[in-house]
Amino acid sequence: xxxxxxxxxxxxxxxxxxxxxxxxxxxxxxxxxxxxxxxxxxxxxxxxxxxxxxxxxxxxxxxxxxxxxxxxxxxxxxxxxxxxxxxxxxxxxxxxxxxxxxxxxxxxxxxxxxxxxxxxxxxxxxxxxxxxxxxxxxxxxxxxxxxxxxxxxxxxxxxxxxxxxxxxxxxxxxxxxxxxxxxxxxxxxxxxxxxxxxx
Amino acid sequence: xxxxxxxxxxxxxxxxxxxxxxxxxxxxxxxxxxxxxxxxxxxxxxxxxxxxxxxxxxxxxxxxxxxxxxxxxxxxxxxxxxxxxxxxxxxxxxxxxxxxxxxxxxxxxxxxxxxxxxxxxxxxxxxxxxxxxxxxxxxxxxxxxxxxxxxxxxxxxxxxxxxxxxxxxxxxxxxxxxxxxxxxxxxxxxxxxxxxxxxxxxxxxxxxxxxxxxxxxxxxxxxxxxxxxxxxxxxxxxxxxxxxxxxxxxxxxxxxxxxxxxxxxxxxxxxxxxxxxxxxxxxxxxxxxxxxxxxxxxxxxxxxxxxxxxxxxxxxxxxxxxxxxxxxxxxxxxxxxxxxxxxxxxxxxxxxxxxxxxxxxxxxxxxxxxxxxxxxxxxxxxxxxxxxxxxxxxxxxxxxxxxxxxxxxxxxxxxxxxxxxxxxxxxxxxxxxxxxxxxxxxxxxxxxxxxxxxxxxxxxxxxxxxxxxxxxxxxxxxxxxxxxxxxxxxxxxxxxxx
Numbered sequence: 001x002x003x004x005x006x007x008x009x010x011x012x013x014x015x016x017x018x019x020x021x022x023x024x025x026x027x028x029x030x031x032x033x034x035x036x037x038x039x040x041x042x043x044x045x046x047x048x049x050x051x052x053x054x055x056x057x058x059x060x061x062x063x064x065x066x067x068x069x070x071x072x073x074x075x076x077x078x079x080x081x082x083x084x085x086x087x088x089x090x091x092x093x094x095x096x097x098x099x100x101x102x103x104x105x106x107x108x109x110x111x112x113x114x115x116x117x118x119x120x121x122x123x124x125x126x127x128x129x130x131x132x133x134x135x136x137x138x139x140x141x142x143x144x145x146x147x148x149x150x151x152x153x154x155x156x157x158x159x160x161x162x163x164x165x166x167x168x169x170x171x172x173x174x175x176x177x178x179x180x181x182x183x184x185x186x187x188x189x190x191x192x193x194x195x196x197x198x199x
Numbered sequence: 200x201x202x203x204x205x206x207x208x209x210x211x212x213x214x215x216x217x218x219x220x221x222x223x224x225x226x227x228x229x230x231x232x233x234x235x236x237x238x239x240x241x242x243x244x245x246x247x248x249x250x251x252x253x254x255x256x257x258x259x260x261x262x263x264x265x266x267x268x269x270x271x272x273x274x275x276x277x278x279x280x281x282x283x284x285x286x287x288x289x290x291x292x293x294x295x296x297x298x299x300x301x302x303x304x305x306x307x308x309x310x311x312x313x314x315x316x317x318x319x320x321x322x323x324x325x326x327x328x329x330x331x332x333x334x335x336x337x338x339x340x341x342x343x344x345x346x347x348x349x350x351x352x353x354x355x356x357x358x359x360x361x362x363x364x365x366x367x368x369x370x371x372x373x374x375x376x377x378x379x380x381x382x383x384x385x386x387x388x389x390x391x392x393x394x395x396x397x398x399x400x401x402x403x404x405x406x407x408x409x410x411x412x413x414x415x416x417x418x419x420x421x422x423x424x425x426x427x428x429x430x431x432x433x434x435x436x437x438x439x440x441x442x443x444x445x446x447x448x449x450x451x452x453x454x455x456x457x458x459x460x461x462x463x464x465x466x467x468x469x470x471x472x473x474x475x476x477x478x479x480x481x482x483x484x485x486x487x488x489x490x491x492x493x494x495x496x497x498x499x500x501x502x503x504x505x506x507x508x509x510x511x512x513x514x515x516x517x518x519x520x521x522x523x524x525x526x527x528x529x530x531x532x533x534x535x536x537x538x539x540x541x542x543x544x545x546x547x548x549x550x551x552x553x554x555x556x557x558x559x560x561x562x563x564x565x566x567x568x569x570x571x572x573x574x575x576x577x578x579x580x581x582x583x584x585x586x587x588x589x590x591x592x593x594x595x596x597x598x599x600x601x602x603x604x605x606x607x608x609x610x611x612x613x614x615x616x617x618x619x620x621x622x623x624x625x626x627x628x629x630x631x632x633x634x635x636x637x638x639x640x641x642x643x644x645x646x647x648x649x650x651x652x653x654x655x656x657x658x659x660x661x662x663x664x665x666x667x668x669x670x671x672x673x674x675x676x677x678x679x680x681x682x683x684x685x686x687x688x689x690x691x692x693x694x695x696x697x
Contacts, residue, residue, distance in 0.1 A: 140273075142273070142275075148344060151344060155344065155351075
């Protein structure tokens with residue numbers, strides 16, 4: 001077994017474990033943390049396949065977006081913030097271990113470069129950029145699904161607004177910026193003529 | 200780098216482009232329309248769909264006379280006679296849906312927003328993409344573009360707890376089904392090395408693919424498709440969603456998407472995985488029998504008519520599959536075109552009946568009253584003999600009683616099931632249809648032989664009355680003259696399947 005296969009099995013084992021914990025963890029916060037680990041490890045496997053653009057994209061987009069999801073879970077489940085702070089020391093060991101595993105994985109990728117691992121058999125010719133290829137395909141061969149995907153995103157926006165926007169409530173304290181910018185000094189300030197008082 | 204790229208031929212997708220542009224325009228126009236003048240948006244939506252129909256018809260082989268299949272967008276989009284015909288029926292269905300739901304929406308101001316119409320148009324775009332898909336990517340994007348607006352429309356009535364629950368269930372199960380479908384697609388991609396449906400068919404025909412991987416992929420793909428079609432054992436969402444959703448949305452979910460679902464079954468299984476017909480036929484056969492059994496038996500105990508029609512939809516989709524499983528016999532596709540066209544005829548006639556049945560519920564509903572229990576249909580004959588007669592025709596047709604369109608749909612499917620040599624399957628189908636006749640006839644009994652619970656006169660506008668009358672009469676008339684649509688189905692599939 002060469003080094004690459006070893007790295008693959010190592011990352012896969014972590015990925016399978018993390019994915020299993022996502023669905024078995026009782027605490028939603030733990031589940032989300034393991035989901036982040038799963039995405040991160042997945043990025044590692046893609047990097048192993050020399051799809052470095054996708055590897056970076058999954059970490060930027062998913063891990064970034066999942067942090068938002070994390071916030072949503074915390075807000076929606078109505079978890080008391082004080083109680084969450086109380087549990088900081090309980091979460092710390094798990095969070096620290098998961099963080100260390102990620103650092104370890106990143107380290108492995110860096111070290112493997114120094115170890116001069118032989119390239120995969122299906123290696124792409126040098127000088128061909130992954131990012132450039134994906135970009136070119138997206139706007140040529142895959143332009144139809146790419147445009148439709150943007151329509152799907154638009155539907156998501158319309159749906160979210162239609163389901164949550166409840167109109168302006170007049171009893172709420174609210175200022176209309178459109179009217180606010182047209183305010184003149186005399187609307188707010190009244191200069192009174194008063195007789196001068198003498199002692 | 201872009202040397203190999205040629206600008207795609209946009210003409211076959213003209214109606215899709217028109218619909219998208221109009222939907223975005225309506226979204227903007229709606230900002231300047233007052234709530235009391237929402238009819239403008241309604242009229243624009245109807246005009247958009249009519250425009251699509253004209254563009255589709257002008258570009259189709261019915262006018263140009265060339266029945267050949269066109270591929271565009273790097274073979275991701277296919278325009279053939281089958282897609283032209285299904286899309287024309289789709290526009291008609293969505294226009295009818297719009298007219299039926301109009302009064303219902305006006306009575307419920309919370310749902311009568313511009314977004315409702317825009318989401319409906321974008322869902323239609325999703326169905327069009329599904330019908331014309333020639334790649335796993337476009338199949339998937341089409342499914343999502345259909346499902347996402349539907350989730351939102353189900354939840355749009357925010358006061359109703361049942362609607363929120365239905366939307367939640369629909370959303371979670373829909374996401375799970377998409378996951379299964381994608382998993383299956385990725386395995387088939389792994390086995391064949393292509394996402395393009397016609398290319399997959401070629402590679403399978405040449406052999407030399409990983410059989411194990413392919414079998415796993417097929418199972419996941421069929422599970423995902425069954426979820427979307429609502430076939431046992433993946434039917435759990437159907438009754439809750441049909442019941443919980445506002446009736447105008449149920450009307451949409453129960454009609455147009457069935458046409459698109461038929462199209463992707465044809466594209467994926469018949470066009471793409473045809474060499475595996477021996478495998479998927481057995482799976483679909485088992486699911487069809489289970490759907491007819493559970494659908495028809497569970498419908499008997501329902502007291503809510505939307506729930507009853509949901510179980511009836513499950514059994515009808517099972518029956519429709521029978522035509523698809525009898526296409527290929529012993530690797531010989533002799534009867535295939537005719538068998539598939541009988542399924543297509545079944546779907547079209549089911550959509551017509553389903554439109555009518557849910558349209559009747561909308562006709563009886565008024566502000567603050569849903570008219571969705573069986574008791575609400577009691578004594579309809581005394582309130583309005585004409586609409587009771589139309590409902591009776593719709594129920595007779597759904598039950599498959601002779602000389603309504605539902606009878607010919609069932610008859611033609613059974614004919615090919617027997618021709619394919621599955622006599623036992625035909626007997627089972629007939630037995631469950633007989634059981635199913637009980638609950639359809641119960642509605643007729645309630646309308647004619649029970650005293651009405653409320654005697655409020657029916658107040659809907661003339662357009663609604665006219666359209667639902669035409670719908671009911673069409674169910675009877677197409678039963679007497681089914682040849683025209685039947686011939687259209689056969690011709691379109693003959694050209695499309697080559």
